[in-house]
Amino acid sequence: MDRKCPGSSSRAGSDSGSERGRSVAVESEDDRNVERQETVDRGIGRHYPGEPVVEFLDVRCGYAAREVISSVSFRIRAGELVTLLGPNGAGKSTILKTILGLLKPWGGTVRMFGRAIASTRDFAACRLHMAYLPQIQTPPAVPVTVFDAVLLGRWGKHFAWVRRPHRADRAQVYELLEMVGMADLAERDLRRLSGGQRQRAALAQALAREPSLLLLDEPTTYLDSEAKQDLLERITELHRAFGLTTVMVTHEQLPGRAFDRFLRVEAGQVHDLSHSGGTG
Amino acid sequence: MIAELSATLSIAVVRYALVGMVVAGATFSLLGVVVVSLHLTAMRFMLMHMGLLGAAAGISLGFSPTGGALVLVLTGSLLMGPLGNRLSLSPASISGFFMTGSLAAAFLLLAATGARAMDVFGVFAGNILMLRQIDVIVVIVVGIVIVTVFVVAYREIQLVLMDRVRAEALGVPVEYITGVLYLLLGAGIAVALRLVGALLVDAVILLPGMAALRFARNLSGALLLSGLFGALACTLGFFAAVLLDLPIGASAAAASTLILAASLVLGRVCGVEG
Numbered sequence: 001m002d003r004k005c006p007g008s009s010s011r012a013g014s015d016s017g018s019e020r021g022r023s024v025a026v027e028s029e030d031d032r033n034v035e036r037q038e039t040v041d042r043g044i045g046r047h048y049p050g051e052p053v054v055e056f057l058d059v060r061c062g063y064a065a066r067e068v069i070s071s072v073s074f075r076i077r078a079g080e081l082v083t084l085l086g087p088n089g090a091g092k093s094t095i096l097k098t099i100l101g102l103l104k105p106w107g108g109t110v111r112m113f114g115r116a117i118a119s120t121r122d123f124a125a126c127r128l129h130m131a132y133l134p135q136i137q138t139p140p141a142v143p144v145t146v147f148d149a150v151l152l153g154r155w156g157k158h159f160a161w162v163r164r165p166h167r168a169d170r171a172q173v174y175e176l177l178e179m180v181g182m183a184d185l186a187e188r189d190l191r192r193l194s195g196g197q198r199q200r201a202a203l204a205q206a207l208a209r210e211p212s213l214l215l216l217d218e219p220t221t222y223l224d225s226e227a228k229q230d231l232l233e234r235i236t237e238l239h240r241a242f243g244l245t246t247v248m249v250t251h252e253q254l255p256g257r258a259f260d261r262f263l264r265v266e267a268g269q270v271h272d273l274s275h276s277g278g279t280g
Numbered sequence: 281m282i283a284e285l286s287a288t289l290s291i292a293v294v295r296y297a298l299v300g301m302v303v304a305g306a307t308f309s310l311l312g313v314v315v316v317s318l319h320l321t322a323m324r325f326m327l328m329h330m331g332l333l334g335a336a337a338g339i340s341l342g343f344s345p346t347g348g349a350l351v352l353v354l355t356g357s358l359l360m361g362p363l364g365n366r367l368s369l370s371p372a373s374i375s376g377f378f379m380t381g382s383l384a385a386a387f388l389l390l391a392a393t394g395a396r397a398m399d400v401f402g403v404f405a406g407n408i409l410m411l412r413q414i415d416v417i418v419v420i421v422v423g424i425v426i427v428t429v430f431v432v433a434y435r436e437i438q439l440v441l442m443d444r445v446r447a448e449a450l451g452v453p454v455e456y457i458t459g460v461l462y463l464l465l466g467a468g469i470a471v472a473l474r475l476v477g478a479l480l481v482d483a484v485i486l487l488p489g490m491a492a493l494r495f496a497r498n499l500s501g502a503l504l505l506s507g508l509f510g511a512l513a514c515t516l517g518f519f520a521a522v523l524l525d526l527p528i529g530a531s532a533a534a535a536s537t538l539i540l541a542a543s544l545v546l547g548r549v550c551g552v553e554g
Contacts (some may be wrong), residue, residue: 064368100449124451132449142317142441143496152439156451162432189497190442209450 049079052114053213053245054099056270059108061098067106068094069268076261078212079243081236085250085273086265092249093135095265096215099247100132113212128157131206135217139191139198146193146201147186150176153208176204180234196227203234216248281523288522297408297528300419301514304475304484305532307423308468309510310430312489313502314461317441319372323360323462324486326375327469328404328478329382330356335403336386340393345403350470352382357466361459406477408528415474422467429460430503437461438499476529483533488513491543509539 054076062068069091076082084092097103098110101123110117112126131153144152150173151165159165177183180200190198199219206214216235220228232254239246248259262273288294315321334352338345356378364374390397430437439447440457448454465485472481488509489502496502517532524531 102445102448127449127451130449132446134443134445134449140317140442141319142313142438143493143498143502144438144442145498148438148498149442152435152442153450155435155439159435161436165435187497205446 049077049243051078052076052111053078054247055109055111056095056098057109057111059098059110060106061094061103062106063094063103067268069098069265069270071108072268072270073108074263074270074272076245076247078245080260081239081246081248082261082263083248083250083254083259084263084265084270085253088251090251090265091268092251092265093217095270096132096217096247096249099213099215100130101127128209129212131209131211131214133199133202133206133214133216133219135221139193144190145187146177146182146190147173149190149201150204150208153205154210157209173204173208176207179207179238180204194227196223196230199223199227199231200234203231207238212245214244214246216246218249218251220250220252220254285519285522292413293409293411294522296411296413296416298515298518300411300416300475301408301484301518301528301532302511303416303419303423304472305488305510305512305514306507307426307510308472308484309488309492309506310426310503311461311465311468312486312510313492313499313506314437314441314489315465315486316489316493318458318461319370320462320465321486322372322375322379323357323465324469324481326360326379326382327353327356327466328473328481329379329386331404331470331473331478332400333382333386333389335400336389336395338403339399340389340395345400346474349403349473353470353473354463354466356382357462357469358459360462361455365455404473404478406473406475406480406529408475411475419471419475422471426464426468429464433457433460434500441499476532480529480533483513483517483529483536484510487536487540491540494543494547509536509543513539 052075054074056075057073059072060067060070072091072095084095086092094103098105099112101117101120104120112122113129115122115126117123117126151169154165154169154172158169174183174186177186180203182197182200182204185193185197185201190201193201203219206216219235220231223231235246235248236259238244260274264271264273289298315324330352331349334348334350335345336348337343337352338348359378360371360374363369364371367374369377386400387397389395390400436447436452436457439450439452440454440461444454468485469481472484476484489506491509492502492505496505513536514532516535517530518528520526520535521528521531
């Protein structure tokens with residue numbers, strides 16, 4: 001597997017036509033561990049370890065007339081593996097959907113990749129650098145092979161509409177399937193897989209986007225303990241190998257201490273447990 | 281038998297019927313895959329009832345009942361997506377709302393104007409042998425549009441049918457795509473109403489898609505098989521009707537039902553279900 005696949009955008013130059021030519025001003029001279037000449041022409045999604053990737057400042061959001069998160073502020077830095085921990089209905093998925101731009105903030109400021117997000121177009125630009133693994137991997141109603149499902153993860157960034165997938169896209173998909181241990185199931189119908197296998201395919205699909213930010217919504221729900229352990233190990237391995245900024249939502253305390261930070265979400269508020277020394 | 285077939289096919293309306301049936305079977309049936317995947321079977325009933333209201337309005341108010349039915353079927357398919365999104369209601373809930381409302385409005389209109397209900401239902405009987413050249417051209421144009429949409433937006437449709445939330449997260453314009461699919465379904469149903477009548481629309485649109493989804497391992501396979509089954513059902517139905525002197529629409533529906541039944545049995549026996 002080419003090490004630039006997931007999280008490739010943490011240092012290298014732009015790989016997207018729409019990103020070329022974007023200049024980001026150098027904000028300060030302080031603790032950036034980078035070379036000055038590399039700090040120009042990075043574009044959205046380009047960041048260095050430690051730089052803020054997601055920033056919420058007094059953000060409010062919800063569904064219809066129901067406010068789910070109120071005055072939430074937190075910051076997630078590049079390369080971190082952060083867990084959003086909290087009971088069902090606390091607002092964890094709402095935070096993820098707000099990051100993704102699927103929900104429009106009612107108030108406050110959302111900054112993504114160092115830029116204030118003001119419009120749907122801003123979210124759309126950021127979305128090219130994010131991958132999302134939804135909460136429940138129910139079998140799809142339509143037949144789709146594992147290979148196709150993973151390939152579709154590259155939609156919008158690597159191909160779309162009349163721009164069809166290239167040989168390189170297909171090669172990348174095979175590499176990802178190898179990485180998650182599903183190469184031999186590439187031509188299998190997704191509907192015929194176990195929950196754990198579908199979840200691994202979904203992880204490969206998310207990585208196929210070559211994201212800078214990986215958002216996982218309850219990825220271990222409904223998995224047995226073995227599949228759960230296997231998936232968590234793969235997520236932490238991927239994070240270690242590629243330094244991919246990862247945000248994982250969960251309602252249960254997960255085994256292992258590989259996570260950099262725990263943010264506890266409760267009644268629409270976020271508390272950073274790393275500062276209080278606990279994990280909830 | 282061949283002489284009899286040749287003689288029958290030398291009649292223009294019969295040729296129009298054959299072309300219309302086969303083209304509709306091969307192309308409209310692609311929508312069946314969408315209907316099954318997005319659970320839109322209730323929407324088909326809703327559109328039929330809106331057509332009933334349109335026909336009732338035509339008969340009561342003195343304009344073409346067929347035109348009224350077509351306009352309301354297309355309007356209903358256009359409204360489905362935006363209303364569902366605005367009101368956060370599923371297609372099934374929206375369909376239930378419009379289905380009941382249309383039926384109530386149709387009967388109230390008929391009662392108020394003293395029009396005969398049987399005249400309205402006559403519009404939905406369908407008669408393939410009444411097709412004119414322009415009708416066949418409409419069938420071909422709608423068929424070409426359906427196939428073109430599936431070819432151009434194949435990956436995007438695949439994403440929407442697979443997982444709507446993930447498609448949205450990837451930036452796919454899900455609302456537009458579902459809106460276009462609803463509109464195509466409305467157009468397909470509106471045209472099929474004239475071809476085979478309300479009761480047999482499923483023979484052309486739904487059943488081939490259901491049969492195809494039993495076997496296919498991916499969306500392209502499902503679409504190809506659906507088109508094949510649709511064309512086969514219509515061809516078999518047409519020739520059975522000509523040779524055995526049966527109604528064409530009913531024969532095509534019977535052939536389509538037999539293909540679905542065979543797919544259910546074969547899928548179970550051979551273990552090749554998708």
